[in-house]
Amino acid sequence: MKISAQDEYGLRILLRIARADSEEGLSIPQLSDLEGMSGSYVAKLARTLRMAGFIQSTRGQKGGYVLSRPADEIRVNEVLSALGGALFDDGFCEGHSGAFRICTNSVDCSVRSLWRVVQRAVDQVLNQVTLADLQGSEGLSNLALQRVVDHLNRVAEMEA
Secondary structure (H helix, E strand, C coil), rough: CCCCHHHHHHHHHHHHHHCCCCCCCCCCHHHHHHHHHHCHHHHHEEEEEEHHEEEEEEECCCEEEEEEECHHHHHHHHHHHHCCCCCCCCHHHHHHHHCCCCCCCCCCHHHHHHHHHHHHHHHHHHHCCHHHCCCCCCHHHHHHHHHHHHHHHHHHHHHH
């Protein structure tokens, strides 16, 4: 499995905006400089994030992008879904049918079962993580993420 560049950079831009102290937000040139990305790529990602409702633009000479809602209300799973989609969805098999129009395993596929379980596990984790959990240092983020793992382990124990 690979996380796409769009997923990584889009999440980094959103975090940079979340960490900004300014009420005016951060402009595309500022984001470009801070993250080491081209202005056109930042603009593309900012457009995607804006269209998905995570950020909004502020007008004026010092205008830029700000979060459209608090960081603790933005779940990482929603961000990644808007940027690049899920690792696995029901349409996946249609795009990987080999030389045939329909996959030879479309009726009985153990691999599809694996990808569904993996997607469910990823969703469970990413639905618990918010931008606020990632806003601090790596050490603080590790603590927040460990709380998520502990919570999911408790839930799993109760269900068992």
